[in-house]
Amino acid sequence: MTALVIDDDDDIRLVVKMSLRLIGGLDVIEASSGQEGVGLAVRVRPDIIMLDVMMPGMDGPTVLHQLYNNPLTSGIPVVFLTAKTMPGELGRLKDLGAAGVLTKPFDPMQLAADVQALLPTSH
Amino acid sequence: MATSGLSWEPDPRAATEERSRRLIENLADALLLEDERRRILIANQSFADMFSPRLGARALDVVDGLEITERIRDLFADPAEMAARTEAIVAGRVPVTAEPLPLADGRVLERDYIPVFVEQLYCGHVWRYTDVTARVRDRRRLAVVSAVSEALMSSEHEADAHRRVLDSLCSTLGWPCATAYVVSDDGLTLEPVASTSKGTAGTACHLPGTEMVDLVHGQGSARQAWRTGETQWVASIEQHASCEFGREAMELGLTTAMFVPVRGSHSVLGVLAFYGRLSQAQESDLVTLSETVASQLGQFIDRSRAETQVRTSESRTRLVMEHMLEGLILVREGTCRITEVNSVTAKLFGYEAIEMVGMPVSALVPDSYLGPDGGLVPRMVTRAIGTTTEWLGKRRNGYVFPVELQLNLVDAPDGRLLAGFIRDLTDRDAVDVVKKQLVSTVSHELRTPLTSIRGSLGLLATGVLGELTPEATRIVNIAERNVIRLVALINDILDLERAGSGGMTMAMSNTLLKPVIDRAIESVGSTAQAQQISVLNHVAAEVCVLGDASRLVQVVVNLLSNAVKFSPGGAEVEVSADVTGPVVRVEVLDRGPGVAREYRDVIFEPFRQAEATDSRQKGGTGLGLAICRAIVQQHEGHMGVDDREGGGSVFWFTVPARPAPQEATA
Numbered sequence: 001m002t003a004l005v006i007d008d009d010d011d012i013r014l015v016v017k018m019s020l021r022l023i024g025g026l027d028v029i030e031a032s033s034g035q036e037g038v039g040l041a042v043r044v045r046p047d048i049i050m051l052d053v054m055m056p057g058m059d060g061p062t063v064l065h066q067l068y069n070n071p072l073t074s075g076i077p078v079v080f081l082t083a084k085t086m087p088g089e090l091g092r093l094k095d096l097g098a099a100g101v102l103t104k105p106f107d108p109m110q111l112a113a114d115v116q117a118l119l120p121t122s123h
Numbered sequence: 124m125a126t127s128g129l130s131w132e133p134d135p136r137a138a139t140e141e142r143s144r145r146l147i148e149n150l151a152d153a154l155l156l157e158d159e160r161r162r163i164l165i166a167n168q169s170f171a172d173m174f175s176p177r178l179g180a181r182a183l184d185v186v187d188g189l190e191i192t193e194r195i196r197d198l199f200a201d202p203a204e205m206a207a208r209t210e211a212i213v214a215g216r217v218p219v220t221a222e223p224l225p226l227a228d229g230r231v232l233e234r235d236y237i238p239v240f241v242e243q244l245y246c247g248h249v250w251r252y253t254d255v256t257a258r259v260r261d262r263r264r265l266a267v268v269s270a271v272s273e274a275l276m277s278s279e280h281e282a283d284a285h286r287r288v289l290d291s292l293c294s295t296l297g298w299p300c301a302t303a304y305v306v307s308d309d310g311l312t313l314e315p316v317a318s319t320s321k322g323t324a325g326t327a328c329h330l331p332g333t334e335m336v337d338l339v340h341g342q343g344s345a346r347q348a349w350r351t352g353e354t355q356w357v358a359s360i361e362q363h364a365s366c367e368f369g370r371e372a373m374e375l376g377l378t379t380a381m382f383v384p385v386r387g388s389h390s391v392l393g394v395l396a397f398y399g400r401l402s403q404a405q406e407s408d409l410v411t412l413s414e415t416v417a418s419q420l421g422q423f424i425d426r427s428r429a430e431t432q433v434r435t436s437e438s439r440t441r442l443v444m445e446h447m448l449e450g451l452i453l454v455r456e457g458t459c460r461i462t463e464v465n466s467v468t469a470k471l472f473g474y475e476a477i478e479m480v481g482m483p484v485s486a487l488v489p490d491s492y493l494g495p496d497g498g499l500v501p502r503m504v505t506r507a508i509g510t511t512t513e514w515l516g517k518r519r520n521g522y523v524f525p526v527e528l529q530l531n532l533v534d535a536p537d538g539r540l541l542a543g544f545i546r547d548l549t550d551r552d553a554v555d556v557v558k559k560q561l562v563s564t565v566s567h568e569l570r571t572p573l574t575s576i577r578g579s580l581g582l583l584a585t586g587v588l589g590e591l592t593p594e595a596t597r598i599v600n601i602a603e604r605n606v607i608r609l610v611a612l613i614n615d616i617l618d619l620e621r622a623g624s625g626g627m628t629m630a631m632s633n634t635l636l637k638p639v640i641d642r643a644i645e646s647v648g649s650t651a652q653a654q655q656i657s658v659l660n661h662v663a664a665e666v667c668v669l670g671d672a673s674r675l676v677q678v679v680v681n682l683l684s685n686a687v688k689f690s691p692g693g694a695e696v697e698v699s700a701d702v703t704g705p706v707v708r709v710e711v712l713d714r715g716p717g718v719a720r721e722y723r724d725v726i727f728e729p730f731r732q733a734e735a736t737d738s739r740q741k742g743g744t745g746l747g748l749a750i751c752r753a754i755v756q757q758h759e760g761h762m763g764v765d766d767r768e769g770g771g772s773v774f775w776f777t778v779p780a781r782p783a784p785q786e787a788t789a
Contacts, residue, residue, distance in 0.1 A: 009571055009574075009575070011572075011575035011579075012571065012574050012575050012578070014575075015574070015575055015578030015579055015582065016578070018578075018582055018587075018588075019578060019581070019582060022582065022587040022588070023582075023585065023587055054567070083566070083567045083570035083571055083574070084563075084567065085566075085614065085617060104570050104571065104573075104574040105570060105573045105574040105576070105577035105578065105606070105610055106574065106577070106578065107577070107581050108578050108581035108582050108585065109581065109585060111578075
């Protein structure tokens with residue numbers, strides 16, 4: 001199982017990567033921008049994508065839109081990781097079609113567990 | 124001239140000599156019938172009475188008309204003129220009616236002369252005299268009073284009014300000069316305010332000094348009029364040494380003076396001083412007339428001063444209005460038209476203040492406030508009276524902006540007005556936007572580094588990065604616990620900001636309370652268990668409220684956390700709910716130390732815990748209860764804390780009750 005982590009913050013990307021790999025037992029690949037993430041997703045076609053919302057250049061919702069409009073990536077569950085906690089904001093992200101919305105900061109154990117729960121079972 | 128009743132046409136059937144005589148005797152008019160040689164045929168009683176001082180008791184015995192003329196000639200103001208006229212009239216034998224005859228004592232008579240011809244032969248005449256003094260006096264009084272009224276009406280100020288009144292009196296009554304004095308503000312002197320020398324043609328003269336000299340308290344006729352409020356008539360200036368300006372008057376040949384007090388409703392306001400050559404006989408008439416006019420003047424001054432006072436007060440009010448920082452608008456209650464605005468309001472709405480007067484108030488709001496008739500919806504206005512409400516205003520250019528309106532109903536003398544104080548909220552709203560952005564940005568910027576720290580510490584604590592020594596584990600746990608607390612604080616600040624700004628959205632629905640309490644108990648379960656505290660839910664299954672379930676869980680979790688935190692190990696924490704009329708009162712009962720009376724209000728304020736040390740000892744952010752209260756308030760409820768019997772606290776809040784759904788009661 002492979003997870004793609006798209007986040008412009010190197011530190012957060014590393015913590016997410018270690019949590020998913022060491023606790024969740026997933027293979028993790030990373031992208032530090034939305035554009036790189038979309039390219040990697042098309043190429044590697046991971047089982048789940050962890051996507052930051054606010055990024056310079058291409059932001060999370062645009063990445064999600066591109067992934068869902070590409071037949072090669074449209075089936076991959078995307079989980080938003082956001083520092084925004086307004087209920088309205090979380091609802092809006094869910095409405096965009098994300099499989100889940102997790103808030104920062106997170107407990108690594110809980111993150112791994114939540115991601116496991118969102119992984120497609122058919123694999 | 125009513126002469127028809129006296130027409131001299133002998134009626135052979137009815138006019139016997141006796142009857143005619145009796146008729147004439149009893150006439151109110153003074154009649155004198157003379158034959159062609161002026162021998163008196165009849166002189167009636169009225170005639171005798173009219174001239175009695177000169178005719179004596181046996182007036183009617185006189186037989187010669189010429190003798191009568193001679194005896195009464197001195198009664199007339201101009202005896203020579205009178206004698207000449209009489210002679211001419213008798214010689215002319217032409218009827219004369221209403222010939223005015225001024226008497227020396229001031230009275231005025233009217234005389235008719237009717238020659239009598241029988242078959243074209245002159246055989247005598249009738250004199251008829253009528254005393255018209257009262258009529259002439261009334262006519263003159265009316266003329267003077269109306270002239271004065273007119274003068275006062277066109278007067279712009281007191282000095283002007285005084286001058287006009289003096290002019291009217293002098294030109295109609297024949298005073299050659301006059302001065303008006305007013306009592307000074309300090310009440311110590313009479314100050315000249317106007318002078319005139321407008322007497323009838325040929326009589327006018329100027330009395331030097333009168334227009335400049337103040338009269339201080341002391342002796343003198345003018346001062347006596349001021350002191351006593353009674354008119355002083357000086358028949359002879361020469362014999363009246365204390366008469367003000369007496370010497371100067373005599374030098375001008377003036378012999379008489381009159382000082383009339385101008386009385387206001389409370390006191391003597393001034394004195395009118397007249398100098399002239401009028402006779403003693405005119406005293407009573409002049410005094411009465413002048414006093415009437417002075418009283419008119421007094422009323423004018425009273426009114427004028429009251430108006431000045433009102434104007435001063437009005438201009439003061441206007442000054443206050445203009446210097447207010449808030450907009451002020453006055454609107455007539457019935458018509459909803461603007462009667463007055465201050466410059467702040469005018470500027471706010473993009474008009475000139477004068478343009479706004481008379482405008483319908485509906486022009487100042489967007490169309491959404493208007494009813495089908497194009498006017499403001501009356502209910503919206505009625506609801507706003509006596510309160511402060513937020514509205515949208517519409518500028519002249521159509522720009523819509525937020526305003527705060529404090530509306531009051533005012534009983535004005537000319538009808539009821541709505542008085543509105545308007546504050547532009549554009550800036551406040553802009554500040555709100557900035558504040559929201561700031562809170563949102565700061566919280567986001569804080570969360571990003573905290574995510575790395577929290578995640579890193581979490582990874583260390585789980586041991587997946589390698590086993591830690593016991594000391595290292597302890598230190599990592601401390602760091603992790605405090606990061607969690609920091610995150611909680613950020614979340615609370617965000618929550619409080621949202622609640623305060625109304626940004627906390629509530630998903631209100633009919634909600635069964637028992638499951639809400641169960642979820643809250645579940646959240647604090649592990650903490651309670653660690654302290655061996657049991658949390659009991661006594662809420663009946665059918666209790667239903669109107670509320671946002673997740674927000675209510677948040678409130679109860681907060682109260683339970685506190686209850687667990689402050690209760691001694693092994694204690695019981697209980698949750699109960701009572702339906703009281705339209706509300707449900709939810710209570711969380713603990714066995715903690717209780718809350719001292721003086722802290723019962725402050726603990727619901729942000730960052731206020733009952734004791735300063737609590738925050739550190741018990742790990743709270745100091746915002747929990749403030750957030751709870753904000754949430755409860757958004758449910759239109761109240762929140763508080765009481766003592767619990769037997770020790771501990773009862774934290775309670777109210778939420779709107781709803782009828783229980785059927786399945787819950789079944």
